[in-house]
Amino acid sequence: MVPTEARTSEARDRGAASGGVLVTSRVQVGVRVFALEDGERSAVSKEWFRTRLDHANRLFDAIGVEFVVASWQPLRVASAAVDTRAQRDDLGAATTHQGLVDVYLVSRLTDVDAPPTEIRGVHWRLRRNTSQRWVIMSAISGPMVLAHELGHFFSLPHGVEAASIMNKRPRNTPPWEERVFTRREQTAMVAALKRMLDSGRLVPRKTR
Numbered sequence: 001m002v003p004t005e006a007r008t009s010e011a012r013d014r015g016a017a018s019g020g021v022l023v024t025s026r027v028q029v030g031v032r033v034f035a036l037e038d039g040e041r042s043a044v045s046k047e048w049f050r051t052r053l054d055h056a057n058r059l060f061d062a063i064g065v066e067f068v069v070a071s072w073q074p075l076r077v078a079s080a081a082v083d084t085r086a087q088r089d090d091l092g093a094a095t096t097h098q099g100l101v102d103v104y105l106v107s108r109l110t111d112v113d114a115p116p117t118e119i120r121g122v123h124w125r126l127r128r129n130t131s132q133r134w135v136i137m138s139a140i141s142g143p144m145v146l147a148h149e150l151g152h153f154f155s156l157p158h159g160v161e162a163a164s165i166m167n168k169r170p171r172n173t174p175p176w177e178e179r180v181f182t183r184r185e186q187t188a189m190v191a192a193l194k195r196m197l198d199s200g201r202l203v204p205r206k207t208r
């Protein structure tokens with residue numbers, strides 16, 4: 001069920017300022033992070049993840065969603081180099097992905113369609129049960145990749161609008177830090193959020 005509490009005027013103003021669609025509630029979504037322990041080869045730091053989560057939160061503010069780290073879970077070193085579809089499956093196959101978003105931070109993520117090219121992130125569905133899905137981020141991923149993959153998690157395909165963070169076409173304008181979810185994309189994400197809350201796929205941590 002979608003929370004119906006009205007947004008504060010401050011939150012409403014913030015949403016309007018960022019070009020947000022009309023949202024009537026705010027939702028905190030938990031993120032469970034699977035990462036190598038500090039000191040392990042190619043480990044990324046919590047600060048590294050925080051900058052990416054902050055950028056995602058700036059963009060998702062337009063639809064009233066805030067991601068918060070629910071927990072850090074250890075990732076086995078043997079799982080950290082992800083080159084094949086089977087390895088992408090193996091990352092999350094033993095876990096039930098329900099209530100929150102699971103993000104795996106790996107040292108290497110290979111383009112399974114064009115190895116050995118590396119990619120920066122992917123929204124992945126377990127092949128034998130595609131309702132089970134998660135985000136995989138490589139250590140080479142830049143500050144906008146998490147927001148882009150979370151866009152996929154919220155149902156978005158790749159976009160064509162220049163302003164869209166979902167548009168992968170190389171371009172100089174707008175610069176990456178000004179790319180956003182467009183109004184059209186925000187509308188689709190609000191609908192996806194409602195579906196995920198109604199089904200229990202996402203369970204809000206708290207609303208305000």
Ligand SMILES: [Zn+2]
Pocket residue numbers: 148152158
């Ligand atoms: Zn993509």
